[in-house]
Structure formats: structure tokens, C-alpha cells
Amino acid sequence: MSPIDSTIPYYPVNDFGPLMKGLVIGGVGIVHVFLAQFAIGGGMLMWYFERLGQRGQPDARSFVDGYFKVLVLVSFVVGALTGVAMWFTTIQVGARTIGLMIDEFHWLWATEWVWFAVEITAGYAFYRYGPRLAGPARLRLLALYALASWMSLLWINGILAWQLTPGRWLDGGGIWAGFFNPSFWPSLLFRTAVSTTLGALAGCIVINTMDIPRDRRAVLIRRASRFAAPIAAMPLLALWFLAVLPSDSRSWLLGGSMPMTMFVGVAAGASLLVGGYVIVGLIAQRLYINGATATLLLGLAFGATAAGEFVREGARKPYTVRGVLYSTSIRPDEVAALRAAGATARDPYPLRDRYPTEQLARGARVERALCDACHTMRGANALVELTRTWTDDQLRLNLAKLQRTKGFMPPFAGNALDVEALVQLLRWERADRPAGFAAPAASPDVLAQIARWLDEAGTAPAGEAR
Amino acid sequence: MWPFDASIESLWLALYLASFALHAVFVSYVAAGTVYALIAALRGSADPIAARARDWLPFMLGAGITAGVGPLLFVQLLYQRRFYTANLVMGPRWGAVVPALIVGFYALYLAKASDQRRRLALGVGAACFGFVAWSWTELHQVMEADGAWRAMYAAGERFHLDAAIAPRLAIWAGAMLALFATVAAWPAAAAERRRLAGLALAGLIACAATSAAVAVVRRELDPAHGWTYLLAAAAIAAALGWGWTARRPDGPGLSVATAATTAALVAGAVVREAPRLALIEHGRATAVGSGGLPVFVITLAIGAAAIAWVVRTARAAAG
Numbered sequence: 052m053s054p055i056d057s058t059i060p061y062y063p064v065n066d067f068g069p070l071m072k073g074l075v076i077g078g079v080g081i082v083h084v085f086l087a088q089f090a091i092g093g094g095m096l097m098w099y100f101e102r103l104g105q106r107g108q109p110d111a112r113s114f115v116d117g118y119f120k121v122l123v124l125v126s127f128v129v130g131a132l133t134g135v136a137m138w139f140t141t142i143q144v145g146a147r148t149i150g151l152m153i154d155e156f157h158w159l160w161a162t163e164w165v166w167f168a169v170e171i172t173a174g175y176a177f178y179r180y181g182p183r184l185a186g187p188a189r190l191r192l193l194a195l196y197a198l199a200s201w202m203s204l205l206w207i208n209g210i211l212a213w214q215l216t217p218g219r220w221l222d223g224g225g226i227w228a229g230f231f232n233p234s235f236w237p238s239l240l241f242r243t244a245v246s247t248t249l250g251a252l253a254g255c256i257v258i259n260t261m262d263i264p265r266d267r268r269a270v271l272i273r274r275a276s277r278f279a280a281p282i283a284a285m286p287l288l289a290l291w292f293l294a295v296l297p298s299d300s301r302s303w304l305l306g307g308s309m310p311m312t313m314f315v316g317v318a319a320g321a322s323l324l325v326g327g328y329v330i331v332g333l334i335a336q337r338l339y340i341n342g343a344t345a346t347l348l349l350g351l352a353f354g355a356t357a358a359g360e361f362v363r364e365g366a367r368k369p370y371t372v373r374g375v376l377y378s379t380s381i382r383p384d385e386v387a388a389l390r391a392a393g394a395t396a397r398d399p400y401p402l403r404d405r406y407p408t409e410q411l412a413r414g415a416r417v418e419r420a421l422c423d424a425c426h427t428m429r430g431a432n433a434l435v436e437l438t439r440t441w442t443d444d445q446l447r448l449n450l451a452k453l454q455r456t457k458g459f460m461p462p463f464a465g466n467a468l469d470v471e472a473l474v475q476l477l478r479w480e481r482a483d484r485p486a487g488f489a490a491p492a493a494s495p496d497v498l499a500q501i502a503r504w505l506d507e508a509g510t511a512p513a514g515e516a517r
Numbered sequence: 518m519w520p521f522d523a524s525i526e527s528l529w530l531a532l533y534l535a536s537f538a539l540h541a542v543f544v545s546y547v548a549a550g551t552v553y554a555l556i557a558a559l560r561g562s563a564d565p566i567a568a569r570a571r572d573w574l575p576f577m578l579g580a581g582i583t584a585g586v587g588p589l590l591f592v593q594l595l596y597q598r599r600f601y602t603a604n605l606v607m608g609p610r611w612g613a614v615v616p617a618l619i620v621g622f623y624a625l626y627l628a629k630a631s632d633q634r635r636r637l638a639l640g641v642g643a644a645c646f647g648f649v650a651w652s653w654t655e656l657h658q659v660m661e662a663d664g665a666w667r668a669m670y671a672a673g674e675r676f677h678l679d680a681a682i683a684p685r686l687a688i689w690a691g692a693m694l695a696l697f698a699t700v701a702a703w704p705a706a707a708a709e710r711r712r713l714a715g716l717a718l719a720g721l722i723a724c725a726a727t728s729a730a731v732a733v734v735r736r737e738l739d740p741a742h743g744w745t746y747l748l749a750a751a752a753i754a755a756a757l758g759w760g761w762t763a764r765r766p767d768g769p770g771l772s773v774a775t776a777a778t779t780a781a782l783v784a785g786a787v788v789r790e791a792p793r794l795a796l797i798e799h800g801r802a803t804a805v806g807s808g809g810l811p812v813f814v815i816t817l818a819i820g821a822a823a824i825a826w827v828v829r830t831a832r833a834a835a836g
Contacts, residue, residue, distance in 0.1 A: 054598075054602065054663060054666055054667070055598050055599065055602075055663050060598055062598075062601055062602055062605050063602065063605045063606055063666065063670040064605075065605060065608045065609070124626065127579060128579075128619065128622045128623065128626075129619060131579065131582055131583065132582065132615055132618050132619050132622065133615075134586075135582065135585075135586070135589070135615060135618075136612070136615040138589060139604060139612050139614075139615065140612070142600075142601050142604045142605065143604065143605065143608070143612070146601035146602075146604075146605065149593075149601075150593065150597050150601065151803065153590070153593045153594060153597070153804070154594070154597075154801055154803040154804035154807060155803050155804075155807055156807070156809070157529075157590060157591075157593075157594055157804065157807060157809075158807060158808070158809030158810045158812065158813040159809045159812065159813070160590055161532075161587070161590060161813045162809070162812055162813045162816045164586045164587060164590065165813070165816045165817055165819075165820035166816070166820065167583060167586065168583050168584070168820060168824065169820050169823045169824060169827075171579055171580070171583045172580075172823075172824045172827050172828075173823070173827050175576050175579060175580075176827045176828075176830065176831040179576070180830075180831045180834035183834040183835075184830070184834050188830050188833075188834070191830075192827065192830060195823060195826075195827070199823070225808060226807060226808040226809050227808070399667060400667060400670050400671075401667060401670070401671040402671075403671060403673055
């Protein structure tokens with residue numbers, strides 16, 4: 052049977068060596084989100100400064116013309132291309148997930164594309180003709196650029212928020228119930244506040260490069276600092292976001308999973324430092340900020356963005372689309388069939404490596420289908436290290452009752468033979484892949500015990516669907 | 518009218534073809550313009566066509582990438598499994614198009630800004646865009662080669678050296694030359710238009726010769742329900758328009774060539790798609806039943822009006 056004809060779409064799986072796939076998409080995604088949000092805030096800031104310039108602030112206009120070149124060269128080029136990279140990386144990491152998102156939201160994605168096209172057109176027109184345009188046309192062009200970039204955020208934000216909190220869409224509420232989902236507004240407002248802050252901090256760096264006296268730079272810095280004031284609302288917005296999260300996701304962020312909690316702490320701590328400096332130092336005490344300090348704060352903001360995106364991705368576990376698709380690219384309603392037929396019975400793709408026994412080869416196929424999306428064998432989030440101290444029976448029990456072992460893991464989507472094959476594969480890997488590995492034959496009693504554990508765990512996830 | 522009917526897949530196909538044609542105009546300008554500017558730089562000639570191309574290339578690449586998001590979106594609706602599988606089979610070698618584009622983008626800015634590094638920058642840019650063109654052509658072939666996926670995956674083979682790739686690239690190279698000449702001719706002076714007419718004719722001849730050779734070798738010509746003949750007629754009309762332009766650069770020949778090239782582009786997009794129309798993946802209920810089309814239509818109208826206003830504002834500023 053051709054791979055194209057299977058009922059469940061099977062895709063070939065690529066291995067990124069010691070990098071787990073979450074790190075690959077996270078690395079691209081964080082850079083893209085940071086640059087895209089900078090472009091939005093930068094656009095708004097330029098409109099504000101252009102308005103100041105036309106109302107008599109002498110240096111504001113020269114700031115706009117200088118800042119825009121930076122914006123174009125950095126965010127247009129790398130931002131636009133990392134956007135394309137996100138499509139390709141997402142396909143590499145979770146083709147079925149991006150396929151579902153496209154299927155459900157393609158008209159809204161196309162809508163976002165139109166706004167992106169307007170943003171790029173307005174931006175380039177200003178870049179090329181801005182110095183030759185009259186004041187009202189400059190202002191309108193910048194307003195259009197800022198509006199289009201924010202509208203682009205609005206549409207993509209709804210789609211991304213739907214992954215985490217599909218809300219009434221799960222009850223058949225339709226596309227708008229999915230788009231205006233519970234985390235849509237807190238997420239949109241939070242990202243808008245981040246955008247203005249990034250625009251202001253980058254603006255402070257550019258102001259410090261301007262060849263004007265320090266007191267005139269200070270005037271511009273005070274104006275730019277006001278633009279970062281929305282950061283004061285971020286704690287409230289973060290609490291709102293936490294409140295609308297599913298209870299199990301919230302519990303992991305608030306202590307249930309220490310890595311997640313630590314990333315929450317990093318995001319909150321870095322945001323607090325940036326916000327404290329902006330609110331207390333720049334706005335209340337009207338301090339001057341030099342280029343080095345502004346760069347440091349922008350670096351902190353990058354750290355906060357990175358940690359925040361990690362938290363957003365991690366909070367979805369065990370799903371990529373809550374209630375609909377597990378991180379293994381398996382739907383909840385497919386688990387029972389895979390328990391009966393086996394995890395890889397219909398997987399058309401062969402293995403690339405050779406294994407000394409059929410059972411180990413089966414284990415490798417199971418690992419590829421059920422583990423590889425989030426784990427590596429020996430690199431980041433390594434299966435060998437996570438299970439190194441487990442006994443054989445402990446391995447069997449923990450894998451069979453996977454969603455009970457850890458609440459953020461999906462149910463094991465295979466049968467008892469698959470569990471046993473994976474157990475033996477892990478033993479073989481832990482022993483550094485000996486050529487003459489002889490696994491004990493799986494006794495009927497062992498397989499029966501695994502089957503009982505699978506039945507006890509059931510095929511439902513540990514947490515609620517919403 | 519074939520290949521369109523009343524289905525939602527037809528609407529996706531129409532939008533795919535329209536956005537693909539728009540994307541092709543921009544990327545053709547980038548690929549052919551970069552090579553043209555490189556040759557001018559190597560010859561050390563003060564060529565106004567090359568100077569204008571260098572000036573516009575970064576914008577054209579930005580526009581090409583932006584316009585490319587449209588077909589990238591709709592191809593995932595039409596051929597989702599094939600597109601994703603081809604991406605995955607080619608793996609990191611396919612993903613390399615993104616860094617290649619980033620390097621190419623900055624190379625174009627460097628070529629615009631620096632006289633000293635112009636040749637190097639344009640050479641790097643041309644290499645990057647050539648790699649991207651080859652990669653897309655290869656991906657197109659891999660999408661259709663589902664019989665080869667398992668073997669490619671098992672062997673870890675990231676390249677698909679299909680015999681059809683070289684002629685496809687040759688046809689594209691000719692088409693890109695003709696499209697570049699069409700866009701570049703409008704702001705050009707009379708003598709420059711003559712040179713561009715020569716380039717366009719060379720491009721059209723390359724397309725026709727390669728297509729004819731492929732048809733002879735394969736011993737088949739897909740009429741694509743008449744679209745192939747429309748394409749041929751439009752290409753001939755474009756060639757006549759360019760001939761007219763070469764004789765009278767300020768006459769109506771350029772308008773004829775532009776209109777005919779546009780028709781050829783649309784017909785060519787349909788002919789290119791014809792062999793794989795049978796592979797369109799029907800019946801994904803979530804996609805077929807998805808809402809939001811009215812919002813897209815309204816936004817498209819607003820966006821088109823906004824872009825038209827921007828262009829008018831920019832033209833007024835340019836004087």
C-alpha cells in the first residue's frame with residue numbers, strides 16, 4: 052500500500068541527533084516571535100515618533116528615518132524568513148499538527164497573509180519613499196504599517212491560542228468558537244504589551260546611536276520609555292492567562308513540573324527586571340539609559356520571550372492541539388485501534404538502522420512512532436537517561452500506564468508486544484547496543500501482565516480534554 | 518471551465534494558481550535580475566538596467582517571499598500528504614532553502630550598497646537563488662514520486678536526481694528571463710528596451726525549445742484541455758510583441774508583450790499543474806467544512822485597496 056493511502060496519515064520521521072524536536076522548533080520559533088513582535092512594536096513606536104516630529108519635536112523625525120532602516124534590515128529580512136522557516140520546521144516536527152491547523156483555519160491564515168502583505172508593502176514604501184513624502188502621507192503610511200502588523204498578530208494569535216485552549220470548539224462550536232478561545236484575549240494583550248516594550252527598548256538603543264547631544268537624546272528616550280509602559284499590565288495579563296488554562300496545565304506551571312515552573316520563574320523574573328527598570332527608572336525617575344543598558348534589557352526581554360514560549364509549548368502537553376491530537380500525532384479516538392493492531396502495523400516506512408533481533412527492530416519502530424516527537428535516545432530529554440535506573444518490570448508498568456506515570460504523557464498507543472519490544476530496546480540501548488544482545492523471550496505471563504496494565508490505564512488521557 | 522468546478526477544492530486551486538503566478542513574477546525578477554546584474558558587474562559596464570535591478574532586487578525578494586506564502590498555504594490544502602512527505606524525505610537538505618534565502622537577501626542589500634563587494638555579493642546571491650530554484654523543482658518531483666519515498670527514506674537519500682529536473686529548470690530559466698524583461702522594460706529607455714526584448718525572446722525560445730525537446734523525447738503532449746495551445750499562442754503573441762518593441766521601443770509592442778506574457782503565465786501555471794491535478798487530496802472533512810471565507814474575501818478587498826493606495830502614494834512621491 053502506498054504511504055499516501057493509509058487511513059491514519061503516517062509521515063517519515065527525521066532524527067536531529069542529540070537535539071529533541073522541541074528544541075529545533077523552539078529555537079526557530081523564539082527568534083521568529085521575538086523579531087515579529089519587535090516589528091509590531093517598532094511600527095507603533097515610529098507612528099508615535101512621527102506624530103511627535105510633526106508636532107514640533109525636532110529629533111523625532113530623524114529617529115524615525117534611522118530606526119526604520121534597522122527595522123527593515125532586521126525584522127523584515129530575518130523575521131519574514133524565519134516565518135517561512137516556522138512552516139518548514141513545523142512540518143518536520145509535527146506534520147499532522149500543522150495539517151490540522153491548516154485544514155481548520157486556512158481562511159483565517161489566508162486573512163493573516165493579506166495583512167502581512169499590506170505590512171510589507173507599506174513598510175517598503177516608507178523605507179524607499181518616506182523621506183520624500185509629505186507629513187500626512189508619512190503618518191498614514193506608518194499607521195497602516197503598524198495596523199497591518201498588529202492585525203497579523205491578531206489572526207495568528209487566535210490560531211496558536213486555539214492549540215492550547217480550544218474551548219467551545221471541542222463541542223462543535225465552529226471556527227469562531229475556536230478562534231476566540233479562552234486564551235485569545237489574554238494572549239493577544241500580553242503579546243501586544245511585549246511588542247511595545249521590545250519596540251521601546253530597541254528604540255532606546257537606536258537613540259543612543261544618534262549624533263545629537265545627550266540632553267536631546269534624553270528627551271527622545273523619555274518619549275520612547277512611555278511606550279514601554281504597558282509592561283506594567285503584564286502581571287495581570289499573565290494571571291488572566293493562567294486562570295484560563297486547563298487545570299492540569301496550570302498545575303504543572305505552578306509546581307507540578309519543576310522544569311516548567313522554573314521557566315515560568317525565568318520569564319517572570321526577567322520581565323520583572325525589565326518592567327522595574329522601565330517603570331521605576333525610566334518613567335518615574337526619568338533616568339537616562341545608555342545603549343549598553345538598553346541592549347542588556349533587550350537581552351533580558353529575549354530571555355523572557357524564550358522562556359514564555361517554552362511555557363506556552365510545554366503547557367499543551369500531552370497534546371499539540373488540546374483534546375484533539377497528541378504530541379505523538381495520534382488522535383485520542385485512534386488509541387484503541389492502535390492498542391489492538393499495534394503501534395506500527397500500518398507504518399509504511401522502514402528503519403534506517405539495523406538491529407540484531409526482530410524484537411529490537413519492532414522496539415525501534417515503536418520508539419520512532421510514539422517517543423521520537425519529544426524524546427531522543429541519548430541526547431536532550433534522553434530516554435536512556437530517563438529510564439536508566441528503572442527495573443524491567445518498572446519499565447513495563449510505567450510504559451503501559453504511561454499517562455498515569457506522568458500526567459503530561461499521552462496514553463501508550465500500542466499493544467503488549469509493543470511495550471515489551473520498547474522495554475527490550477531501552478535495555479539494549481542502556482547496555483550500549485551490544486551486538487550479541489539476547490533478550491529473554493517474553494513469556495505469556497509477562498505479556499498478559501502488560502496487557503492488564505494497559506487495560507487498567509485505559510485509552511483516555513490522564514487529564515480532562517479542556 | 519476545466520480545471521475548475523463548483524467545489525471548494527477548485528477555489529483553493531484557483532487561489533493557488535493566482536498566488537503562484539504572482540509569486541513567479543517577483544522571484545523571476547530576483548533570479549534573472551541577479552544574474553543579469555552579476556554579468557553586468559563582471560563586464561564592468563555602466564548598465565542602467567543592472568543599476569535599476571540592483572536597486573529593486575531586495576524589495577522584489579521581499580515581495581516574492583510574501584507572495585510565496587499564498588501558494589505555500591494552498592498547496593498544503595491541495596496536496597497535504599504529498600507536500601509534507603516530500604518535505605520530510607528531503608529533510609534538512611530541503612530546510613537549507615531558508616538560510617540560503619537569508620544569505621541571498623543580505624547579499625542583495627550588500628550589492629546595492631557596496632561597489633567593492635558587488636561582484637561577490639551578486640555571485641553569492643545568484644548561487645543562493647539557484648539553489649532555491651533547484652530545491653523547489655526537486656521537491657515538486659518528490660511530491661509526485663510516492664513510489665520512491667520509502668527507498669529514499671530508508672537510504673537517508675536527500676536528493677532525487679530525477680531526469681525531469683534539468684528540463685524543468687531550463688524551462689523555468691527561460692520563463693524567468695522573459696518575466697524579468699517584462700517587468701524591467703517599463704521604466705527602461707528605448708535602447709534598454711531593445712536589449713530587454715532580445716533577452717525576452719531568448720527566454721521564450723529557451724522555453725519553447727526545451728518544451729519541444731521534452732515532448733519529442735517522451736512522445737507525448739498533454740493538451741491540458743486546450744490550455745497548452747493557449748500557452749503556445751500567448752507565447753507566440755509575446756514574442757511578436759517583443760519583436761515589435763525591438764523595432765519601435767516606444768510603440769505599443771511592450772503592452773502587447775506584457776498582456777501576452779501575463780496570459781502565458783496564467784496558462785503556464787495551469788499547464789504546470791495539469792499532470793498532478795488527479796493527485797489532489799479530496800475529502801478531508803475538516804478542511805472542506807472550515808469557515809472564515811467571507812472574512813478572507815472582505816480582508817482581501819481591504820488589503821487590495823490598501824496596497825493600491827500605498828502604490829499610488831509611492832508613485833506620487835517618486836514623481
